[in-house]
Amino acid sequence: MCVALPGKVVSVEGKKALVDFSGNQVNAYTGLVNVNPGDYVLVHAGCVIQSMKQQEAEEILELMGEIDS
Amino acid sequence: MNKIRMEHGSGGRSTGELIEQIFAKAFSNEILSAMEDAAVVEGTPRIAVTTDSFVVTPLEFPGGDIGRLSICGTVNDLLMRGAVPKYITCGFILQEGADTVQLKRLVNSMAKTAKEAGVQIIAGDTKVVEGNGGIFINTTGVGFVPEAIDISSANGRAGDVILVSGSLGDHHAAILSSRMGIKNTITSDNAPLTDMVKKLLDENIQIRTLRDVTRGGLATVLKELAVSSGMQFEIEEGALPINLQVWDFCGLLGLDPLYMGNEGKLIALAAKEDARKALEIMRSAEYGENAAIIGEVMEPETESERGRLILKTRIGGRRVLDILQGEGLPRIC
Amino acid sequence: MRTMEDIASYLREYDGRTLKLMEVCGSHTAAISKFGIRGMLSPKIRLVSGPGCPVCVTPSAYIDRLLELAKEKDTCVVTFGDMLRVPGSRGSLSAARGEGASVEMVYSPLDTLKLAAENSGITYVFAAVGFETTAPVYTLLLEEAIRGGFTNIRLLTALKTMPQAIRNLMQEGGEIDGFLAPGHVCAVIGSDAFLPLAKEFQIPFAVSGFGDRELLLAIYGLVRMAKEREAAVKNFYPSVVTPQGNLIAKKKLETYFMPCDAVWRGMGNIPLSGLLLKDAYKRYDAGSASLIEDKKLNHGCRCDKILTGKLMPQECPLFGRSCTPGSPQGACMVSYEGSCYQNYLSDGGNA
Numbered sequence: 001m002c003v004a005l006p007g008k009v010v011s012v013e014g015k016k017a018l019v020d021f022s023g024n025q026v027n028a029y030t031g032l033v034n035v036n037p038g039d040y041v042l043v044h045a046g047c048v049i050q051s052m053k054q055q056e057a058e059e060i061l062e063l064m065g066e067i068d069s
Numbered sequence: 070m071n072k073i074r075m076e077h078g079s080g081g082r083s084t085g086e087l088i089e090q091i092f093a094k095a096f097s098n099e100i101l102s103a104m105e106d107a108a109v110v111e112g113t114p115r116i117a118v119t120t121d122s123f124v125v126t127p128l129e130f131p132g133g134d135i136g137r138l139s140i141c142g143t144v145n146d147l148l149m150r151g152a153v154p155k156y157i158t159c160g161f162i163l164q165e166g167a168d169t170v171q172l173k174r175l176v177n178s179m180a181k182t183a184k185e186a187g188v189q190i191i192a193g194d195t196k197v198v199e200g201n202g203g204i205f206i207n208t209t210g211v212g213f214v215p216e217a218i219d220i221s222s223a224n225g226r227a228g229d230v231i232l233v234s235g236s237l238g239d240h241h242a243a244i245l246s247s248r249m250g251i252k253n254t255i256t257s258d259n260a261p262l263t264d265m266v267k268k269l270l271d272e273n274i275q276i277r278t279l280r281d282v283t284r285g286g287l288a289t290v291l292k293e294l295a296v297s298s299g300m301q302f303e304i305e306e307g308a309l310p311i312n313l314q315v316w317d318f319c320g321l322l323g324l325d326p327l328y329m330g331n332e333g334k335l336i337a338l339a340a341k342e343d344a345r346k347a348l349e350i351m352r353s354a355e356y357g358e359n360a361a362i363i364g365e366v367m368e369p370e371t372e373s374e375r376g377r378l379i380l381k382t383r384i385g386g387r388r389v390l391d392i393l394q395g396e397g398l399p400r401i402c
Numbered sequence: 403m404r405t406m407e408d409i410a411s412y413l414r415e416y417d418g419r420t421l422k423l424m425e426v427c428g429s430h431t432a433a434i435s436k437f438g439i440r441g442m443l444s445p446k447i448r449l450v451s452g453p454g455c456p457v458c459v460t461p462s463a464y465i466d467r468l469l470e471l472a473k474e475k476d477t478c479v480v481t482f483g484d485m486l487r488v489p490g491s492r493g494s495l496s497a498a499r500g501e502g503a504s505v506e507m508v509y510s511p512l513d514t515l516k517l518a519a520e521n522s523g524i525t526y527v528f529a530a531v532g533f534e535t536t537a538p539v540y541t542l543l544l545e546e547a548i549r550g551g552f553t554n555i556r557l558l559t560a561l562k563t564m565p566q567a568i569r570n571l572m573q574e575g576g577e578i579d580g581f582l583a584p585g586h587v588c589a590v591i592g593s594d595a596f597l598p599l600a601k602e603f604q605i606p607f608a609v610s611g612f613g614d615r616e617l618l619l620a621i622y623g624l625v626r627m628a629k630e631r632e633a634a635v636k637n638f639y640p641s642v643v644t645p646q647g648n649l650i651a652k653k654k655l656e657t658y659f660m661p662c663d664a665v666w667r668g669m670g671n672i673p674l675s676g677l678l679l680k681d682a683y684k685r686y687d688a689g690s691a692s693l694i695e696d697k698k699l700n701h702g703c704r705c706d707k708i709l710t711g712k713l714m715p716q717e718c719p720l721f722g723r724s725c726t727p728g729s730p731q732g733a734c735m736v737s738y739e740g741s742c743y744q745n746y747l748s749d750g751g752n753a
Contacts (some may be wrong), residue, residue: 001402002401002427002429002533002535002536002584002585002586002587003320003321003322003323003429004586005317005320005321006641006642007317018533021317021318021320021321022313022314022316022317023253023254023255023314023317024251024252024253024255024314024317024318024321025247025251025252025253025314026251026252026321029512029539029542031542031545031654032538032542032648032650032651033647033648033650038682042589042642043321044401044402044535044536044539045482045510045511045536045539045555045626046509046510046511046512046513046539047487047512047537047538047539047542048589049511049535049539049589049590049648050589050642050643050648051653052641053439053551053640053641063526067419067689105735128545139663144477240747241434249508249509250509251509266750272435317446321509322483322509323429323483323738325436357665379612380438381438382436382437382614383437383444384406384439384614384615384618385410385442385615386438386441386442386614387438387441387443388435388436388437388438389747390747391465391746394727394728394743394746394747395487396487396496396740398483398484398486398487398507399509399511400480400482400483400738400739401483401484401505401532401536
């Protein structure tokens, strides 16, 4: 129900950001998240809905470790 | 004249001018220039015939146009039976208001593509109807199948290897990008596969089946082949060639590359012992640089396995694939 | 630390008490089918699809109203691709478009602004469906419409919120041992939004992303928690989800929308499970409040039981027989993310 994709902010102009998804460039509205060029963001229906932190595989498996113990 | 008007379809002077200035000029060859009611040509006993109509919009898109498409689509259909394509006919239905400058570009593109594919356009027709400037093209293709060749969708056998000639979904992604205004550098892969098929057959690769991957995408086409051959097909998700930009385009719109069409890619079922060689040949042929072995044909062990298509997913799951249901529209929810 | 292979083995060989785990996000339904995950789980782990497909739970009165609007003079319905083929009681938007009705498909609701600016004589009504992931996007459309002084933009809303629907489902006797929480809804409302539910019903929630590895990990985490009857919310999508979510988005939702009762097709009316434009913004509404009727289910249709996890698609007598993607009898087969549609795809129609 929530088709959204992570992309990289190329540039910011006014209330929109040019976000790149492996070469696809979408002008996404930034009214919901403050962004800067170089940020990784989640875009849904032409809007940035959240900024992203790098999720390392190890991080997740550490979460797993929490469960195991 | 820069817009098509009803009188261009009347059969009188305007029609003559249209044919002369746009069609005949671009398609010039001895047979067509004779302007007979029918073209009488030489051939050999096993005739391959196919027809297709082209209604795509926009008329011109990144990497191609409806003209190029109308030649590639029909030429490729002939090639898929192992025929040597030779002759094309084309019928145009032009809506009033169609742009003649654009029409000229499209027709020139057809001529160029025909040359690349090694075919001649030897008959044609034009009609004009009321409407909004649309252009629709039908092409019929004639080719000849050498005596020893038997390539058909029913021929797949247990042990055969499944190959695809390149990346999935490019054409559909290019068209949708155009229609939905999403900027990228995806181009349609519309291309005639004459060189690739000729090389495969010249090198005596044991080809059971060839099929071009068009509407409905790889999954639809493979499923149809599985049903025709009565075998079970298994393909590996990790082996599928997909351009990263197309992959993310699909991610943006909730689309599945397995169900997105191409216009210049083929599937080949080849005998196991010829698999490596077939792959090398495809990769060295025009338009085949991303060819890959993606799966195999298996003997069904139960009735329910007959005609089944399975995708082995990257994480070790199994997914049964059917033909495309519905329209494959972009989603957000 | 475990590897993906270890996790896959654990799930395949699980032999503890039978667990019924529910996912409540249409994109999770689609992703689970896409990766062939169900077939990787032990038969003692039953993964069921809940009411997470916004298209499936939209009453047909909503589609009917959109059709009326599309046929009105100087009115154009703007929509996501999802809604185009959904049938109301008199056909779909796609069919109506073929008969001359005015319908535009877009990627973003904000694309409406360009259309409205180019044709000031036409009223553009956006088919505003979705959950909490999409609702904030509509607030941005509203803000732009206000800022730009547009008088020809409206929303016809069918917005739903998750937590109340889950509460209702559990209160109606849903025997669910754990929930896979929707990753992108949580990106907006925060994973803490599901904490009260975890405590109230003493069951675990695992927030999951949408990739193959992420889903497998989250399911593994959920199974481990459910086995121990752990009443907690664990976040397996930390790159995007935080306990508080997106505060700006939440604030905008509060500014422009208010909770309302909503009809969920197949489930009936669930109090305070929807969102409606506040009175101050009613001039941008196309009459959403009046759409509260629910069509009776077709004879034999079991969508209500499917949506609440009480029945698996294969257990519905119509599945694969009179109810197929080509001729859907109910909401679960209509939408791409409906659990019956997805099951039909992955089983190839072998009921």
